[in-house]
Amino acid sequence: MLICTVCGKENDERNLPWRCGCGGPLSPVFEGAEPMNRHRVNPSEQGMWRYATSLPPGPAFKRITMGEGWTPLVRQDWGETEIFLKLDYTCPTGSYKDRGMAYLVSIIHSLGVREVIEDSSGNAGASMAAYSARAGIKCRVFVPEYTSAGKCVQITSSGAELVRIPGTREDTTRAAEKAAESTYYASHNWSPWFAHGVKTFAFEIWEQLGFEAPDALLLPAGQGSLVIGCYLAFSELLESGEIQQLPKLYALQPENCAPLVKAFEKDSPCPEKILKKETIAEGISSAEPVRGREVLKAVRESGGAVLSFSEQEIWDGFLKLCRLGYYVEPTSAIAAAAADRLFRTGTLRSGTKTAAILTGSGLKAGDKILSLLSDPPRGK
Structure with missing residues (x-):
């Protein structure tokens, strides 16, 4: 279950909402879980997943992972x-965004999402493209026209469709939201899991x-x-x-x-x-x-x-x-x-x-x- 951080309305994650009807961002309901302590760390797990017991209990999911985390x-x-x-x-993929993306993509894949749109200044787009490729999800990434070439190369090399948008970062978001009227909007900024x-x-x-x-x-x-x-x-x-x-x-x-x-x-x-x-x-x-x-x-x-x-x-x-x-x-x-x-x-x-x-x-x-x-x- 997801709850709106503005109006408090509950939303069923199986309906794939990316924001509340009131326009507010959503967060996962995390009831009955014990907060993280050193005894809940699992050192046998690779990377960030050693803290898996602290991740909100969404649907059962297969991890989409490349060993992200446990950085120096x-x-x-x-x-x-x-x-x-x-x-x-x-x-x-060269940025911290891999942590949030590994969990986000794992969840939406488990919910049956097989095509996504993301908007990004570059790093999140590169990460979404890579993890979507690993999960078998078709991916389209909207970026500002000024985005660094290296990040754009990463996105296209992972097989995602790159869409450059003239103007500001906010213009890019609006273009992605429009395109997502017919495709799941996997925005890392709006995501309750990221x-x-x-x-x-x-x-x-x-x-x-x-x-x-x-x-x-x-x-x-x-x-x-x-x-x-x-x-x-x-x-x-x-x-x-x-x-x-x-x-x-x-x-x-x-x-x-x-x-x-x-x-x-x-x-x-x-x-x-x-x-x-x-x-x-x-x-x-x-x-x-x-x-x-x-x-x-x-x-x-x-x-x-x-x-x-x-x-x-x-x-x-x-x-x-x-x-x-x-x-x-x-x-x-x-x-x-x-x-x-x-x-x-x-x-x-x-x-x-x-x-x-x-x-x-x-x-x-x-x-x-x-x-x-x-x-x-x-x-x-």
């Missing part, structure tokens, strides 16, 4: 302090730190699935007594597209309407986050913040990570920009156990990176 957590010197970097760009797959990265950090939570997490945020996933995971661990308080969640957005920042600053429960500009952080260029209420609630309850960063700050973060050996796409580099600012200003002090997720591989964005090396962003 690297202790990295950072000036006068250190940070833990979660290398989720080492997932099978964030539960994503939350496994937070469980991994907890386990890799010796079953301890970090004090703070730095999370790139467009639609905000990383923030929601973190909140879900650490809320379970808090409920089970494994941790004593939630880590502070820092949701990170580019100044050129920061609807959550404006809402956070105004203490508004909903994302603000904005006029977005082009950003090198294409993976989080989302002006209309559909689960924005959930993201803002999670950040506030954790005692964290929503922050924005200039194009030059993001680019400087990219170069810093590259010089340390981490070749990520510019979207991921916003975490480095955040670490620099938060340690410099004393918001995070030396000795604070801070973790950041690096979300996507630089190999996906070679064309954009080459262009930026020739003409980098300037000015704060």
Whole structure:
């Protein structure tokens, strides 16, 4: 059963709703399940599935998997302090999206879906194309015209149909929703299951730190699935007594597209309407986050913040990570920009156990990176 996060109406998942009739996003009903604790971790399972008992009990399903998860957590010197970097760009298709997609595709395949439409800035589309191919699902992916060539090549190489849409990321979503009037809309942003797959990265950090939570997490945020996933995971661990308080969640957005920042600053429960500009952080260029209420609630309850960063700050973060050996796409580099600012200003002090997720591989964005090396962003 799925429940609307806005009006509370129950929806039968067998009817394949992708959102409530009121327009609100859906979440799975998760009754009677014991929250995650160290005794429920199954070390014999591969990757993210070691936490399978924490996934909502939907229909019986065959796992559509490529071994996603259990990515490295690297202790990295950072000036006068250190940070833990979660290398989720080492997932099978090169981004953290594989966690959510493995679970999402497993569920919809079990419900009989054999054809889907997805819209994406690139990484989710590449992941959906790969997992759909593995499941035998016909897939059509809508992307903005500006999407990096490497991601588009991934999508088509998996056998999916690629549809480029001129204009903004939001124009791409509207085109996909129109096309999905006759085909199942498997949007990872609207999916009730996607964030539960994503939350496994937070469980991994907890386990890799010796079953301890970090004090703070730095999370790139467009639609905000990383923030929601973190909140879900650490809320379970808090409920089970494994941790004593939630880590502070820092949701990170580019100044050129920061609807959550404006809402956070105004203490508004909903994302603000904005006029977005082009950003090198294409993976989080989302002006209309559909689960924005959930993201803002999670950040506030954790005692964290929503922050924005200039194009030059993001680019400087990219170069810093590259010089340390981490070749990520510019979207991921916003975490480095955040670490620099938060340690410099004393918001995070030396000795604070801070973790950041690096979300996507630089190999996906070679064309954009080459262009930026020739003409980098300037000015704060």
